[in-house]
Amino acid sequence: MLYECYGGSTAFVLPPLPTMPQPSDVSQVLLSVGGLVGREVDLDAFLQTLVDRIAVTMQADRGTLWLLDPARGELFSRAAHLPEVSQIRVKLGQGVAGHVAKVGEAVSVPDPRGERLFFADIDRLTGYKTTSLLAVPLRDSEGAIYGVLQVLNRRGGDRFTEEDMERLTAIAAQVGTALQSTSLYQELKRAKDQPQAPVGYFFNRIIGESPQLKSIYRLVQKAAPTDATVLLRGESGCGKELFARAIHVNGPRRDKPFVKVDCAALPATLIENELFGHEKGAFTGADHRVPGKFEAADSGTVFIDELGELPLPVQGKLLRVLQDREFERVGGTQTVKVDVRIVAATNRDLVKMVSEGKFREDLYYRIKVVEMMLPPLRERGAEDIERLARHFVATAAKRHRLKPPQLSSVALERLRTYRWPGNVRELENCIESAVVLCEGEILEEHLPLPTVDRTMPVAGAVSEVAPAKTTPGNLLPLAEVERQHILRVLESVKGNRTAAAKVLEIGRNTLARKLKEYGFADEG
DSSP, X not given: OOOOOOOOOOOOOXXXXXSOOOTTOGGGTTTTTGGGTTXXXXXXXXXXXXXXXXXXXXXXEEEEEEEEETTTTEEEEEEEOOTTOSOOEEETTSHHHHHHHHHOOOEEESOOTTOTTOOHHHHHHHOOOOOOEEEEEEEOTTSOEEEEEEEEEEGGGOXXXXXXXXXXXXXXXXHHHHHTTSHHHHHHHHHHHOTTSOOOOOBTTOOOOOXXXXXXXXXXXXXXXXXXOEEEEOOTTSOHHHHHHHHHHTSTTTTSOEEEEEGGGSOHHHHHHHHHEEOTTSSTTOOSOEEOXXXXXXXXXXXXXXXXXXXXXXXXXXXXXXXXXXXXXXXOOSEEEOOOEEEEEESSOHHHHHHTTSXXXXXXXXXXXXXXXXXXXXXXXXHHHHHHHHHHHHHHHHHTTOOOOEEOHHHHHHHHHSOOTTHXXXXXXXXXXXXXXXXXXEOGGGSOOOOOOTTSOOBTTTBSSOOSOXXXXXXXXXXXXXXXXXXHHHHHTXXXXXXXXXXXXSOHHHHHHHHHHTTOOOOO
């Protein structure tokens, strides 16, 4: 088969970017989108915006970003002006793009008629008539080709010049460098080691292709372009902040502040002041007015993490902000108006807290306009665990300026079958430790995980050791499961409460409160 077309998932369009660069201003092509490379953007929307800019800069009618699928020895159009089809694939060496990817040389086709490299079947498929074409390779920092940048039909009926070739080559160098900082590039590298697994489509920095995660992606795509309040629920360490940032950066407020408030990291007496600020003289030491997080985030997004830790009196003020977008500072009488979007997250059972009188019912219903339940890592399957592990190996090696080590098959199997009570955060910390301590290859002994009793049966990726019997009589209450996990994490960090709180992704005050409930004395 010469080419294949695939139906892709629909991606929303990123908000309009600032004024388009002038054709000769190559340095401006990535300037306004470069800041998105390290953020949780929808990669399809981001890459399409990038191709749009390149086409304008090159005065071309159409542009295409081809990426290499090493498993199949093909190029596929990841972002392109292809209204006729969803995606096109060509073999290495096939057509101009395939030739460029195979030999690593830029190609200019001033007139496709009679040109042996030109692959006319694509024009026949799309009904589009190519009159001129430029294509240059995309290379990584080691010089390896991982894609092709192509533009079609110079506007005005002119042909592409040598100067155009130099310009597109310079743009490709920028794009090649920028894309190496995205999750997409790491996924392409992973595909070399796992030829049986397809190249994933995801939000930048959010790795995973499990059905549960794909359903969350769809919700983010629907909610992000709106101003709807979002409630993210899930266990500690499952990535709630990443999704909160994805909602912000893929919406109309993405160029405005994203301000985080961690309710668990603050004493209850200071949360109100942190959120709403205070007036001069509001309390001893308040010698001037201090704005709160809501004012700091005006026109942007406020992310309220650990919402379940919010004291009841402050819940009433938050409800007013949700309803009327107004509040008074601590010690003040003047009403302050704000234009903010609110995204909240919690690992607490808010319904239970409402029934116990610990969380306002009206606030609960007002804040769960769009509710997303993030799955724990153990429920996402071994494939997602492996994708994440390989991604974290690459990022940790880059952070510590080390050559990325290989994952041994035994270590990989250990990762795939471990239960991950600390979720993605625990996996990331585990991989970083192994990358630092190993010597060229990550072995099982480099993984800072509890020792497995090899005489006990293993229950796959869902549990570390299968229980002897699952009857109602020996199932543990949720509170007991939480207690055992907290004590296990505390033991693994040798009693360091700060480190334990970080692994658990809760505030140190919250950890201290829970330990006190378990009968442990406060630290002196």
